[in-house]
Amino acid sequence: MREPDEHEFDELDRLMDAALSSYADPGVAEDLDERILRYVTASARQRRRARWLAWAMVLPAAACALIAVAVLFRKPEPAPGNSEIARHRQVPEVRQQSDHSPHLKTTHLGAVRFHSRPPISKAAPEELPRLAVFPTPQPLTPQELALTVYASQLHSPEPKPLAATTERPDTPISIAAIQIPLIQPLEPPSEGAN
Amino acid sequence: MTAEETEFSEFVRRHSRLVFQVAHAVLRNSYDAEDASQETFLKLYRNRGWKEAENERAFVARAAWRLAIDQRSRRTLPAQAGAWSAEEVTSARPGPEQALLRDRGEARVHALIDALPEQLRQPLVLSAIQELNSREIGEILSLPEGTVRTRLQRARQMLRGKISAIEEASHARTR
Numbered sequence: 001m002r003e004p005d006e007h008e009f010d011e012l013d014r015l016m017d018a019a020l021s022s023y024a025d026p027g028v029a030e031d032l033d034e035r036i037l038r039y040v041t042a043s044a045r046q047r048r049r050a051r052w053l054a055w056a057m058v059l060p061a062a063a064c065a066l067i068a069v070a071v072l073f074r075k076p077e078p079a080p081g082n083s084e085i086a087r088h089r090q091v092p093e094v095r096q097q098s099d100h101s102p103h104l105k106t107t108h109l110g111a112v113r114f115h116s117r118p119p120i121s122k123a124a125p126e127e128l129p130r131l132a133v134f135p136t137p138q139p140l141t142p143q144e145l146a147l148t149v150y151a152s153q154l155h156s157p158e159p160k161p162l163a164a165t166t167e168r169p170d171t172p173i174s175i176a177a178i179q180i181p182l183i184q185p186l187e188p189p190s191e192g193a194n
Numbered sequence: 195m196t197a198e199e200t201e202f203s204e205f206v207r208r209h210s211r212l213v214f215q216v217a218h219a220v221l222r223n224s225y226d227a228e229d230a231s232q233e234t235f236l237k238l239y240r241n242r243g244w245k246e247a248e249n250e251r252a253f254v255a256r257a258a259w260r261l262a263i264d265q266r267s268r269r270t271l272p273a274q275a276g277a278w279s280a281e282e283v284t285s286a287r288p289g290p291e292q293a294l295l296r297d298r299g300e301a302r303v304h305a306l307i308d309a310l311p312e313q314l315r316q317p318l319v320l321s322a323i324q325e326l327n328s329r330e331i332g333e334i335l336s337l338p339e340g341t342v343r344t345r346l347q348r349a350r351q352m353l354r355g356k357i358s359a360i361e362e363a364s365h366a367r368t369r
């Protein structure tokens with residue numbers, strides 16, 4: 001291969017530069033800017049919409065997950081205190097009274113009363129927890145029954161016969177004499193008088 | 195339209211031509227180059243990198259270059275010709291040089307440029323795009339400026355040698 005002279009170098013350089021210029025500039029469309037901007041705008045809008053959609057799906061799912069976790073890992077409720085015991089103590093009693101039959105009920109004063117009317121049940125009639133409360137409702141012991149009977153006698157004594165209540169004094173009874181004045185006869189009416 | 199969108203529109207108008215040319219230098223196809231240009235600007239718009247660039251031309255050209263390289267590797271385009279040797283000019287296999295012998299013209303020189311090794315073709319083509327200097331080409335290709343100059347010189351020498359060899363062969367035929 002022969003070495004090209006200076007004139008040929010110039011020609012080759014010109015040819016190369018011209019070819020490189022046309023190689024690097026393939027001819028850009030005039031509305032390339034607009035097409036790019038439209039594409040970018042549409043893609044950005046679509047991306048924003050997709051992001052909103054994703055949030056709309058993720059947030060409810062996260063909320064459900066949080067609720068599920070809260071329910072699963074919730075602390076057990078503390079044992080009911082004395083007030084709870086007192087409140088639930090009457091529950092079994094209410095159940096027993098639902099049969100409308102008169103029965104014995106002991107009040108807090110110890111008096112025995114009979115109820116024929118069914119009590120108004122305020123508590124839920126079913127599915128109430130049976131708590132191991134103290135004192136557990138139980139029938140009265142013989143001692144308690146005796147005590148209640150005695151107490152009822154104190155408050156309502158039995159009626160005594162009337163004869164027993166009449167006093168019979170041993171001393172004689174003095175009764176004052178009864179004096180009754182005579183009845184004066186009526187004078188006849190005078191004549192001329194009207 | 196917000197102020198930011200207006201500013202971005204101006205940014206696109208300033209650099210769309212450069213981005214297209216850089217993408218075309220890699221992909222060698224106008225349609226693919228336009229796709230790459232759109233993707234480049236969309237990427238810049240999303241990460242807001244276009245606001246922070248010191249040298250806008252080099253920054254945008256680098257983004258377009260990288261995206262075009264990725265796009266080309268995804269599409270598994272056939273690799274460019276490897277190292278060119280002088281023996282190929284005189285070989286019986288029909289190549290770009292043979293085509294140049296049949297029909298002289300710039301289009302055939304383009305084929306010679308395509309046949310250059312990629313590491314030489316890239317700086318050579320970028321040097322022809324909107325007068326990008328060696329420093330900017332170095333930023334785009336992540337190469338030192340001296341390396342870019344060396345490769346540019348080698349690319350021109352190789353291309354000149356190819357063309358002169360073809361010219362010589364053409365003269366020999368006409369005699």
